[in-house]
Amino acid sequence: MSIDLQFSTAHDVHEGLDNAVATLIEPAREAACGILVTRLRPGRFTVALDESVPFGETYESIAA
Template structure:
């Protein structure tokens, strides 16, 4: 999947109990940015165990969040 990204957050967690809170926080941050332009959705990519990237993406319609495994 080739994706152009504008803004992103890198998330690294040491335990599974941290994943949901950290990802939700990153998604909320990027939702605020996406709302201003209304041109990008949010793509969550698992890069490795405990390592994620949450990005604004022009490949995801505004208002949607999609997951992708790298």
């Protein structure tokens, strides 16, 4: 499960990412995995369940 996000202002990024992570907390609990937030490019992010992230953790990465 993943959520793709795009923001036009930096002000919207934190609230938008917080809301996306909050949306995935219950599915992450059910899947016993963590959440990975990936910055794809400025203003564009993916927030996803990720089995490589320990349960209860949220990691951040930047796409190369």
